[in-house]
């Protein structure tokens with residue numbers, strides 16, 4: 275029998291209890307987004323520390339339980355979402371937003387990372403999570419399909435509210451990322467006609483066209499039910515279709531967060547269809563999460579590995595986050611002999627495939 279009094283055993287018992295209760299973190303994050311807590315604290319930039327009672331007065335004039343809200347805020351403070359301001363004399367705790375918490379504040383375009391948090395915790399997605407082990411027992415279909423009877427995108431397509439939230443979630447995540455890469459990556463120079471494959475509402479194209487006036491024609495290509503909801507954007511034509519069938523012709527093709535959700539065979543097909551749509555020397559510019567070779571406990575590695583399990587559970591049991599080498603190999607198999615990876619953002623890497 276191990277000696278349970280050693281430092282190592284004590285730390286191990288603590289760590290396993292933390293892991294076993296980890297579900298409290300994303301569910302509490304969803305709760306504060308649902309309750310509009312970040313916007314209530316932010317108030318146009320004041321970020322004044324507020325008690326749970328003061329927050330509730332702003333978000334729920336009809337009341338609520340301040341003690342339970344404070345429990346949630348304390349726990350999320352330990353994960354770096356809020357800063358706690360403790361007034362011991364008054365036995366009062368107040369909360370302001372950290373930089374992480376600020377990502378949940380709605381901007382002037384109605385966007386934040388909040389929609390992404392909510393999108394990931396909708397009932398249909400939550401039904402898949404108790405079936406993660408099934409992805410090991412039988413990887414012929416993903417837990418989402420086992421729980422809901424069909425693949426995620428087909429399921430979203432029949433539910434306008436899920437499609438709408440997906441589009442909002444994608445915009446909330448993609449707009450800040452695009453701002454970052456458009457400052458550090460110049461691969462759109464000389465391109466006149468650009469297709470964004472799986473472009474959702476068209477935000478990425480809108481931003482590329484704004485920064486690069488040489489791109490005169492933007493084609494936002496996505497599933498018909500998705501482009502039907504996309505807003506009108508000057509210079510951008512929305513085209514509905516299936517990238518596994520074909521991709522509209524262009525000087526260059528952009529795609530962000532698309533290859534990750536598909537199997538190697540499906541990725542090869544999407545890349546071959548992109549190849550056919552490009553002229554000789556044309557580029558496919560993909561932005562995808564790229565796994566590091568080594569495994570460690572850094573935020574970056576964890577965010578990338580957690581996203582990998584999300585893909586396995588929700589989109590494809592054999593869809594996955596890949597390494598730079600995996601992408602190089604996929605590119606060659608689809609007729610792109612030239613490849614380079616550009617690291618700007620910590621989550622997405624720019625992958626340039628050239629014919």
Ligand SMILES: C[S@@+](CC[C@H](N)C(=O)[O-])C[C@H]1O[C@@H](n2cnc3c(N)ncnc32)[C@H](O)[C@@H]1O
Nearest residue numbers: 444448472473474496497500515516517530531
């Ligand atoms: C993870 S989202 C990324 C959206 C967008 N590129 C972004 O990063 O903000 C994947 C996109 O692929 C689209 N998609 C899924 N299956 C598709 C298909 N067969 N043909 C074209 N687009 C598809 C989805 O509708 C969705 O908009």
